[in-house]
Amino acid sequence: MSRRVVFPNxxxxxxxxxxxxxxxxxxxxxxxxxxxxxxxxxxxxxxFSSRFVGLANFELVLSxxxxxxxxxxxxxxxxxxxxxxxxxxxxxxxxxxxxxxGKRIYQTLLIWPYAVAPxxxxxxxxxxxxxxxxxxxxxxxxxxxxxxxxxxxDQAMAMVVGAAAWKQISYNFLFFLxxxxxxxxxxxxxxxxxxxxPAKRFWTIVFPLLSPTSFFLLVVNxxxxxxxxxxxxxxxxxxxxxxxTETLVYKVYNDGFVNLNLGASSAQSVIxxxxxxxxxxxxxxxxxxxxxxx
Amino acid sequence: MxxxxxxxxxxxxxxxxxxxxxIDCAVGDGEFLVMLGPSGCGKSTLLRMVAxxxxxxxxxxxxxxxxxxxxxxxxxxxxxxxxxxALYPHMTVYDNMAYGLKIRGMSKxxxxxxxxxxxxxxxxRPFLDRRPRQLSGGQRQRVxxxxxxxxxxxxxxxxxxxxxxxxxxxxxxxxxxxxxxxxLGITSLYVTHxxxxxxxxxDRMMVMNGGVAxxxxxxxxxxxxxxxxxxxxxxxxxxxxxxxxxxxxSGVELNGGHAVPLPAxxxxxxxxxxxxxxxxxEHLTLESGQGIGDIAVKVELIEALGADTVVHAxxxxxxxxxxARLPGxxxxxxxxxxxxxxxxxxxxxxxxxxxxxL
Numbered sequence: 001m002s003r004r005v006v007f008p009n010x011x012x013x014x015x016x017x018x019x020x021x022x023x024x025x026x027x028x029x030x031x032x033x034x035x036x037x038x039x040x041x042x043x044x045x046x047x048f049s050s051r052f053v054g055l056a057n058f059e060l061v062l063s064x065x066x067x068x069x070x071x072x073x074x075x076x077x078x079x080x081x082x083x084x085x086x087x088x089x090x091x092x093x094x095x096x097x098x099x100x101x102g103k104r105i106y107q108t109l110l111i112w113p114y115a116v117a118p119x120x121x122x123x124x125x126x127x128x129x130x131x132x133x134x135x136x137x138x139x140x141x142x143x144x145x146x147x148x149x150x151x152x153x154d155q156a157m158a159m160v161v162g163a164a165a166w167k168q169i170s171y172n173f174l175f176f177l178x179x180x181x182x183x184x185x186x187x188x189x190x191x192x193x194x195x196x197x198p199a200k201r202f203w204t205i206v207f208p209l210l211s212p213t214s215f216f217l218l219v220v221n222x223x224x225x226x227x228x229x230x231x232x233x234x235x236x237x238x239x240x241x242x243x244x245t246e247t248l249v250y251k252v253y254n255d256g257f258v259n260l261n262l263g264a265s266s267a268q269s270v271i272x273x274x275x276x277x278x279x280x281x282x283x284x285x286x287x288x289x290x291x292x293x294x
Numbered sequence: 295m296x297x298x299x300x301x302x303x304x305x306x307x308x309x310x311x312x313x314x315x316x317i318d319c320a321v322g323d324g325e326f327l328v329m330l331g332p333s334g335c336g337k338s339t340l341l342r343m344v345a346x347x348x349x350x351x352x353x354x355x356x357x358x359x360x361x362x363x364x365x366x367x368x369x370x371x372x373x374x375x376x377x378x379x380a381l382y383p384h385m386t387v388y389d390n391m392a393y394g395l396k397i398r399g400m401s402k403x404x405x406x407x408x409x410x411x412x413x414x415x416x417x418x419r420p421f422l423d424r425r426p427r428q429l430s431g432g433q434r435q436r437v438x439x440x441x442x443x444x445x446x447x448x449x450x451x452x453x454x455x456x457x458x459x460x461x462x463x464x465x466x467x468x469x470x471x472x473x474x475x476x477x478l479g480i481t482s483l484y485v486t487h488x489x490x491x492x493x494x495x496x497d498r499m500m501v502m503n504g505g506v507a508x509x510x511x512x513x514x515x516x517x518x519x520x521x522x523x524x525x526x527x528x529x530x531x532x533x534x535x536x537x538x539x540x541x542x543x544s545g546v547e548l549n550g551g552h553a554v555p556l557p558a559x560x561x562x563x564x565x566x567x568x569x570x571x572x573x574x575x576e577h578l579t580l581e582s583g584q585g586i587g588d589i590a591v592k593v594e595l596i597e598a599l600g601a602d603t604v605v606h607a608x609x610x611x612x613x614x615x616x617x618a619r620l621p622g623x624x625x626x627x628x629x630x631x632x633x634x635x636x637x638x639x640x641x642x643x644x645x646x647x648x649x650x651x652l
Contacts, residue, residue: 193346193372194368194397195368
């Protein structure tokens with residue numbers, strides 16, 4: 001059904017595409033190329049010269065136990081963030097869709113966290129859960145739980161996962177809510193007459209019809225967890241304690257800009273890029289098959 | 295097989311708006327009841343209350359002798375066909391029809407035999423593996439019907455099922471629905487705003503207006519003895535002529551002095567009374583021997599439809615407009631002065647104030 005637009009002018013379509021292409025070239029292809037080039041060189045300690053070392057940087061990185069640790073951390077972190085953010089958002093969207101009175105207010109309030117900058121979100125969670133002064137940390141301790149994310153890596157991980165997911169829930173919520181509202185009411189009614197209770201209706205009708213939305217969000221959330229959570233981790237834990245929350249992106253930053261090991265850092269970022277591209281391809285190839293576009 | 299009882303049913307929304315203002319109707323076993331009315335008259339709301347998709351503010355709905363006010367839709371043993379068909383887009387035609395049966399825990403073999411039986415009746419066999427979006431409007435419509443049939447419910451509910459189809463398909467599906475209901479003999483409630491659908495499908499019809507049932511009766515009763523000016527004007531095309539008139543001891547007197555003698559037995563009034571005289575366009579004739587009265591009109595416009603000729607005219611005495619449907623063979627032209635007579639027994643008198651039939 002897609003109709004082709006035919007431009008009478010041969011140059012015009014390219015002109016219209018030019019800004020997008022230019023932005024992609026300048027902000028993605030050029031830095032990506034630089035990273036790939038950089039990953040094949042090694043700089044001397046004072047930055048006066050660099051020398052071609054082939055794949056030595058990659059060998060170094062992949063044999064580094066800290067890097068393997070960071071990989072594990074990233075898998076746990078990204079999976080937790082994506083799952084938590086998606087499930088919580090879906091739950092909230094289903095609830096908000098049912099509210100009759102004050103619907104707008106709920107929906108607006110639920111969208112607000114998205115407007116909070118990652119670093120600020122991180123600071124909020126840091127304040128709330130800081131063992132020294134956090135309001136919620138005090139409550140946790142009062143229950144007898146030994147809360148100390150500054151020393152306990154699992155707790156620190158829980159904290160950054162919480163902050164990162166909290167920030168993303170609003171975004172997911174918005175899409176899920178729009179997805180829910182796009183499902184015709186009569187479908188739900190037809191299912192109700194067919195004998196399906198609320199839970200059955202959700203799993204057999206609503207959820208399959210939300211699958212394009214869920215799939216899109218899965219891709220976006222994975223990319224978010226991999227790349228966009230740097231600010232939160234930096235503000236909340238700084239990758240600690242003892243590298244317990246040091247994700248791949250954080251390690252790229254730390255090795256490159258703090259430790260000034262540009263070659264290794266570039267090699268890591270090339271690997272990271274490959275991982276995300278692979279993940280996205282896998283998602284499109286295998287998960288999308290199960291998606292029903294209405 | 296079941297009767298449907300609607301007793302004193304009302305629907306009041308949270309804002310205080312009363313959509314249904316007390317309706318009583320008993321639908322017999324196997325009967326086809328059509329609810330007809332303009333948009334906003336509450337016909338769909340009433341149907342949805344029977345389905346269990348709207349709460350019942352007051353009164354009682356019963357299906358097969360059991361009051362269902364507090365039952366969930368799934369426990370009412372009904373099936374519904376929606377205006378937009380409401381097919382599950384992610385399921386095949388087969389799964390769409392089988393969905394309700396699966397949920398009710400029917401065995402695979404039984405489901406298959408029922409779906410195949412229904413798809414044979416509706417000629418859907420070749421499409422069982424398709425998705426709804428790969429079907430045409432008429433095919434989707436049939437799948438929606440199939441989904442209702444396989445359940446073998448006590449009652450079918452139809453909510454304007456044909457209004458999304460083009461005119462030709464609509465006629466075709468109307469005939470199919472008619473046949474199907476005859477064959478299955480399942481009690482059916484059918485909502486529409488199309489009077490042709492109502493007239494052709496209904497055993498009895500309920501003409502609704504502003505949340506009340508203006509008249510409940512067979513199509514012929516509603517056509518020949520409309521209970522109010524609303525019903526009289528809603529049924530029939532072109533619509534009935536309404537002329538202001540006075541009822542006297544001798545008969546009916548139109549504005550400007552035209553007199554129409556009343557048929558014997560329809561009883562004049564002792565005191566003169568303001569009424570509305572209703573005459574259907576098809577009950578006006580030029581043959582003075584075949585009717586009563588003599589209404590002189592001046593022709594303003596002629597619409598020749600082939601089989602019929604619709605004449606737009608004005609009474610010479612009062613200037614009131616009058617529409618007549620004459621046989622296509624009638625030779626009339628603009629500016630003619632004609633004398634109409636009314637087919638006996640087709641004179642309708644309504645109270646001017648209340649609009650009720652006298």
